[in-house]
Amino acid sequence: xxxxxFATIAAAALLVPALAACGKSSDTGAAAxxxxxxxxxxxxxxxxxxxxxxQPELDKFKQQTGITVNVEVVPxxxxxxxxxxxATTRKGPDVVNIGNTWSASMQATGAFIPFDDATLQxxxxxxxxxxxxxxxxxxxxxxxxxxxxxxxxxxxxYNKRMFADAGISSPPATWEQLVADGKKLTNGKQWGLAVExxxxxxxxxxxxxxxxxxxxxxxxxxxxxxxATPQNVAAVKRYIDLMATDKIVNPGNAEYAQNQSVSDFxxxxxxxxxxxxxxxxxxxxxxxxDEYGVTPVPFLASPPSGGRHIDSMVAGIxxxxxxxxxxxxxALQFVKFMTSDAEQVILNRTYGSLPSVKxxxxxxxxxxxxxxxxxxxxxxxxxxxxxVPEESQFETLVGTxxxxxxxxxxxxxxxxxxxxxxxxSQAQQQVTK
Amino acid sequence: MATxxxxxxxxxxxxxxxxxxxxxxxxxxxxxxxAGRRRPLGRSRLPYLLLxxxxxxxxxxxxxxxxxxxxxxxxxxxxxxxxxWSTAPFAGLRNYRATLDLDTATGRELLHSFWVTVAFTxxxxxLSWLLGLAAGVFLQRPFRGRALLRTLFLTPYALPVYAxxxxxxxxxxxxxxxxxxxxxxxxxxGHRPFWLIxxxxxxxxLVVSVWRQWPFAFLCIMAAxxxxxxxxxxAAYLDGAGFFQRLRHVxxxxxxxxxxxxxxxxxxxxxxxFNTPYILFGGSAPRQADLISIHIYESSFHTWNFGQxxxxxxxxxxxxxxxxxxxxxxxxxxxRPDA
Numbered sequence: 001x002x003x004x005x006f007a008t009i010a011a012a013a014l015l016v017p018a019l020a021a022c023g024k025s026s027d028t029g030a031a032a033x034x035x036x037x038x039x040x041x042x043x044x045x046x047x048x049x050x051x052x053x054x055q056p057e058l059d060k061f062k063q064q065t066g067i068t069v070n071v072e073v074v075p076x077x078x079x080x081x082x083x084x085x086x087a088t089t090r091k092g093p094d095v096v097n098i099g100n101t102w103s104a105s106m107q108a109t110g111a112f113i114p115f116d117d118a119t120l121q122x123x124x125x126x127x128x129x130x131x132x133x134x135x136x137x138x139x140x141x142x143x144x145x146x147x148x149x150x151x152x153x154x155x156x157x158y159n160k161r162m163f164a165d166a167g168i169s170s171p172p173a174t175w176e177q178l179v180a181d182g183k184k185l186t187n188g189k190q191w192g193l194a195v196e197x198x199x200x201x202x203x204x205x206x207x208x209x210x211x212x213x214x215x216x217x218x219x220x221x222x223x224x225x226x227x228a229t230p231q232n233v234a235a236v237k238r239y240i241d242l243m244a245t246d247k248i249v250n251p252g253n254a255e256y257a258q259n260q261s262v263s264d265f266x267x268x269x270x271x272x273x274x275x276x277x278x279x280x281x282x283x284x285x286x287x288x289x290d291e292y293g294v295t296p297v298p299f300l301a302s303p304p305s306g307g308r309h310i311d312s313m314v315a316g317i318x319x320x321x322x323x324x325x326x327x328x329x330x331a332l333q334f335v336k337f338m339t340s341d342a343e344q345v346i347l348n349r350t351y352g353s354l355p356s357v358k359x360x361x362x363x364x365x366x367x368x369x370x371x372x373x374x375x376x377x378x379x380x381x382x383x384x385x386x387x388v389p390e391e392s393q394f395e396t397l398v399g400t401x402x403x404x405x406x407x408x409x410x411x412x413x414x415x416x417x418x419x420x421x422x423x424x425s426q427a428q429q430q431v432t433k
Numbered sequence: 434m435a436t437x438x439x440x441x442x443x444x445x446x447x448x449x450x451x452x453x454x455x456x457x458x459x460x461x462x463x464x465x466x467x468a469g470r471r472r473p474l475g476r477s478r479l480p481y482l483l484l485x486x487x488x489x490x491x492x493x494x495x496x497x498x499x500x501x502x503x504x505x506x507x508x509x510x511x512x513x514x515x516x517x518w519s520t521a522p523f524a525g526l527r528n529y530r531a532t533l534d535l536d537t538a539t540g541r542e543l544l545h546s547f548w549v550t551v552a553f554t555x556x557x558x559x560l561s562w563l564l565g566l567a568a569g570v571f572l573q574r575p576f577r578g579r580a581l582l583r584t585l586f587l588t589p590y591a592l593p594v595y596a597x598x599x600x601x602x603x604x605x606x607x608x609x610x611x612x613x614x615x616x617x618x619x620x621x622x623g624h625r626p627f628w629l630i631x632x633x634x635x636x637x638x639l640v641v642s643v644w645r646q647w648p649f650a651f652l653c654i655m656a657a658x659x660x661x662x663x664x665x666x667x668a669a670y671l672d673g674a675g676f677f678q679r680l681r682h683v684x685x686x687x688x689x690x691x692x693x694x695x696x697x698x699x700x701x702x703x704x705x706x707f708n709t710p711y712i713l714f715g716g717s718a719p720r721q722a723d724l725i726s727i728h729i730y731e732s733s734f735h736t737w738n739f740g741q742x743x744x745x746x747x748x749x750x751x752x753x754x755x756x757x758x759x760x761x762x763x764x765x766x767x768x769r770p771d772a
Contacts, residue, residue, distance in 0.1 A: 077716065081734055088515045105737075110516045198630075198715065252608040255629055257715050389512060396735040400717050407630035407719060429538040432511050432738040 035068045036330055039082065041097040041317055043150065043351040045284030047073040053350050061337050067330045069095075076201065077257070080392060086322065087111035094325035095334055098146055099201070100136040100316040101385040101395065107138045107145035108389035113321045113328065114143035123147060123336040124357075133356045136314050136384045146318035148356030149338060150348055152276040153377040154209065154312040155294045155370070162190065162271040163293075171293055174301040175238065178272070182248030185271040192248030194261035194270035197406035200399030203239075206274065207398050208313050208385055210235035213299060215306025218398070223388045227398060227428035231306070233420045236402060240420070244409035254403075254410035265292075276315050277352035279370045294373040296381065312377050314384040316356065354378065390431055397427035499750070506743035521740070528744035539732070543745060545720070546728035553635065553724060554703045557642040561699055562692075564643065565650025570684065573658050583655070590648035598712040601641045605629050605713075629714060634722040642709055646702070650695060657691040658684070693764045700760075701753060725749060 038058075044050045050073040058069040072093075074082055080102065086092030087109045098106055106112060113119060115137070120126045126134070133148035156178075158171050166185050172178035182192025196202040211218060216231030226232070243249035250270070253261060259281070265273040266285035274297060279289060297311035319338055321331040337343060344355040349365040354374055360366075366375070385391055401423040409415050505518070506528055514521035534540040568586055572579055589597060604611045605628035613625045628637040661684065669679045685692075707726040710718050717735075718727045729749065733742025 084512075084515070084734070084737070090516070105512060108512050110513075200717070250608070251627075252606075252625075255607060255627070393736050400731075400735065403717065404720065407627070410627060411631040426538045426542075430732075430736050432736045432741070 034066055034327075034330070035070065036095060036325075036327055036334055037093040038069050038071045038334070039079070039093045039096040040071055040073045041079055041099070042073055042075050043317065043353070045281040047075060049284065053347070057338075057343060057346065061334060064337070065330070065333055067327075067333065069334060080396075084109075090322075090324040092324075093322065094327055094331045095319060095321055097149065097317050098320055100133070100146075100148065100318045101205075101313065102392050103137050103145050103318060104139045104387040105389050105392035106320070107142065111323055112145045113323055113325075113331075114138075114145060115147055116143040119332065120144075120147070122332045123339060128339070128357050128359065130356055130358055130361070132314055132378065132382075132384070133316055136316060136387070137318050139387045139389070146320035147335060147339060148316055149319040150317040150351060150353035151356050151374075151378060152315035152317070152353050153374045153382050154205065154274055154276055154297050154315065155373050155377060156297050157265060157273045157275060157278060157282075158293050158295065159265070159268065159271045160291060160293055162268065166271075171295040172298050173295075175298045176301045178298050179242070179246045179248060182242070182246060182272065186248050190268065191250045191264075191270045193242060193272045193274075194256075194264040195242065195249050195253050195274070195406075196256045196259070196261045197243070197249075197254040197410070198257035198403050200257075200403060201395055202399070203402035203406075204395040204399035205313055205315070205385075206239050207232070207236055207402060209297065209311060210239050212308045212310035212383060213303060214238070215304055215308065217386075218394050219386045219388050219390070223386075223390070224433075225390065225394065225428045225431045227394075227431075228421050228424040231304075232424060233417055234304075236398075236405070236424065237415060237417060237420045240402065240405045240409055240415050243406060244415040251410035254406040277354075277370065277374060279352040279368075280350060289368065289370065294370045296373065296377050308383070310381055310383045312382040314378065314382045316353075390433065393431050397430055398424065401427045502743045503747050505740055506747045508740050510738070510740040510743070512737040515737075515739070524740055528741045529748065531741060532744045532748060539741070542723075543725075543728065543732075546723045546725045549635070549721070549723050550704060550725040553639060553642070553722070554700060556639055557646065557703045558696060558699045560639075560643045561647040561650045562696060564647040565652075565654045566688075568647075568651045569654035569658050570680065572655065586651055587648045589644050590646075590652070594645070594708045595712060597645060598641060598709055601637075601644075602629065602713055602715075605637050630719050632721050634714070634719040638710055638713060638718075638722045638724070641713060642703060642706065645709065646699060650699060653691060653695045654688065657688050661687045697757060697760055701757070704753060705749075 040050060040054055042050055044053060051071065054071050054073070058071055062068055076099075079097075079099070082092075083096060083098060083102075083106065086096070087106070090111075107114075115123075117126065129148055130151060133151050134144060137144035137146045137148060156171060162185055163169075163171070163181075166181070168181050168184060172181050178193070185192040208218065211232050214231040214235040216229055216235055217226055218232065220226050243251060243253065250264075253264075261270070261273060262275065262278055262281050263285060264270040265278075266282050266287040282292065283289070299309065299311055300307060303309075319335055321328070321335060325331045338347075339357055341357065341360050344357050344360050345363050345365050348355045352368075352370055354366055354371060355361060355363070366372075386394070405415060405420065405423060408419070413419075505521075507524055507526070508514075508518075508521040509524045509527075510518065510521045531537060531539055532543060535544060572583060572586075603609075607613060607625050607627050607629075610628070612628060617625070626633055628634065665683050665687070666679055669683050674682065705726055706724070707730065710722065710724045710727045711730070714722065714727070716727075717731055718724060725745075729742055729745045732745055733739050
């Protein structure tokens with residue numbers, strides 16, 4: 001009898017933790033309703049830097065509301081998969097940052113609270129937000145799936161000293177000038193331009209801008225992919241050719257996916273860089289704002305017919321609330337806090353981005369040349385990426401195809417129109433509708 | 434010479450028979466006593482109760498997800514349905530047809546990935562086993578420093594996979610990696626080659642895979658070598674057998690049962706290895722090293738087509754199951770006449 005009891009107890013003792021582990025809920029704060037989990041995207045020089053920036057603000061929020069926010073800064077390389085996993089399992093964070101280009105794709109999952117008029121009112125009202133930024137928070141005609149948090153655009157960063165040494169008096173305004181300048185700047189010690197050749201998202205962003213300039217579209221009006229059009233082939237080839245034929249990019253950049261191109265620019269290994277609000281990262285790598293200039297991304301000198309005067313996507317970071325949150329009110333309170341005037345100034349000033357609310361657009365914190373340049377691009381020559389559910393597939397498939405093309409270029413393989421078309425056709429065939 | 438070899442084999446077989454010592458009690462008597470004794474009910478349930486947690490976990494961690502994967506492969510599981518799986522439309526075998534249709538890019542790329550994986554697995558298992566055997570045989574006899582070498586050889590197996598592979602990514606970088614610096618310093622790299630992109634990526638992943646895996650082969654072979662009676666080697670030596678003849682006619686036949694399992698396990702691990710290519714290539718592998726595990730991941734996560742990804746996984750599972758069954762049938766058939 002005693003043995004049987006022992007056996008039962010032993011088995012129960014072993015089983016209970018196992019079952020408990022299976023059924024353990026996420027840290028969404030079920031047991032502690034005054035706690036939120038927040039996944040922040042990596043905006044600064046490192047994950048640790050971002051945590052240091054955000055923590056005092058979260059403490060402030062706790063002081064004001066009594067709600068604790070546990071933050072995790074997620075690297076860009078993992079963020080989309082993590083969001084997808086959280087959407088699938090309905091476990092994980094309450095509030096998340098998402099790249100604004102993913103908005104329509106994330107919206108299609110139905111995993112996020114839609115920001116209809118009433119919900120927008122709860123975070124300060126629709127009119128508070130910059131219209132272009134809010135337009136990049138979901139498909140047209142549907143309630144936004146998030147609200148804008150940081151606004152960004154691409155710009156061309158150039159090293160003033162290197163330009164002066166090469167006898168170049170002004171930054172390039174056309175790609176043809178950029179190539180000519182790049183050749184002057186490339187020598188045994190340095191390269192004209194640094195690119196992030198293995199970074200799938202970066203590649204896709206440049207594919208969008210070049211495609212606009214060549215008169216292309218990645219999706220037609222019905223939302224079907226049109227990856228392998230002659231315009232898109234020319235656009236992608238133009239970007240890859242900076243390494244393949246112009247030879248102003250170090251072939252080693254084909255391996256870069258962890259912001260090594262930013263380090264190369266900061267460490268004077270490259271004279272130019274195409275990036276979004278990179279000032280804080282450069283500062284963290286000991287490159288002061290007086291050492292570099294910021295100017296709009298170049299255009300084609302002779303655009304083909306249909307070519308558009310666009311040199312950046314409307315980039316930015318949105319903040320969204322998962323439907324599975326058990327603290328909807330607290331989560332919306334947190335969104336309101338993060339988009340409040342005071343936080344918008346503090347956070348955007350630190351990251352070098354622009355505010356997503358109109359009320360602080362003219363704040364002196366955003367008067368630096370870098371922010372002025374971004375502001376100019378955003379208000380005049382930026383266009384949003386297509387807000388279709390398959391957008392994230394465009395980024396991963398086309399970005400990966402370009403990563404492979406960079407690898408071919410780096411290995412000395414000729415990048416022909418056919419090679420580019422083949423890669424883009426292959427990417428298009430994989431799109432799931 | 435033929436006589437000597439024949440006698441070696443006979444000695445090896447005798448040795449194998451001797452290596453299972455007769456139990457203290459005669460088997461017939463043991464059976465009789467076990468049958469005659471009625472175990473108390475609680476005691477007979479104890480093993481089942483103790484197995485229950487493992488069974489629950491096995492069901493939860495392996496069996497149920499596999500069944501869900503198989504169910505998912507019959508559905509159009511895309512981003513529109515990941516919140517509510519039951520709403521995903523039934524696709525029948527459409528995902529399988531799309532996966533295996535060689536007229537489409539998906540089918541062709543999967544087949545390409547399959548052949549890359551076969552070549553990679555064969556090379557990795559063969560090299561790991563050969564290195565493990567060589568190290569095991571050379572460390573079989575005691576000598577000064579043997580324990581240190583054994584520990585050193587096992588280090589890669591003890592390191593966490595992420596830390597180990599991420600170190601290799603740094604080593605393999607073209608401009609700043611140690612591999613190219615070493616090649617440069619000894620004058621072997623005329624132009625710095627790429628290791629993580631292009632043709633060399635296959636060699637790079639193979640090196641990392643063998644580096645991670647061979648210590649396991651070494652560990653198993655070393656343990657099995659301890660069980661070979663020394664008299665067998667003495668007898669072979671007295672019969673005039675040299676090093677290679679002893680290896681061929683004593684060591685390898687005695688290692689055969691262990692090798693049978695070891696090679697199967699290495700094959701399955703290598704074929705399915707996800708961590709190594711994922712960490713080494715950062716989520717998307719170059720075409721030349723497009724191993725099937727990462728290919729399936731890309732097919733699922735890049736396009737959010739989880740139905741198709743599951744169809745690929747189920748196909749892979751069936752293939753591995755078939756290979757394992759055929760392997761076990763063939764190897765058991767070869768072992769049986771000797772036994």
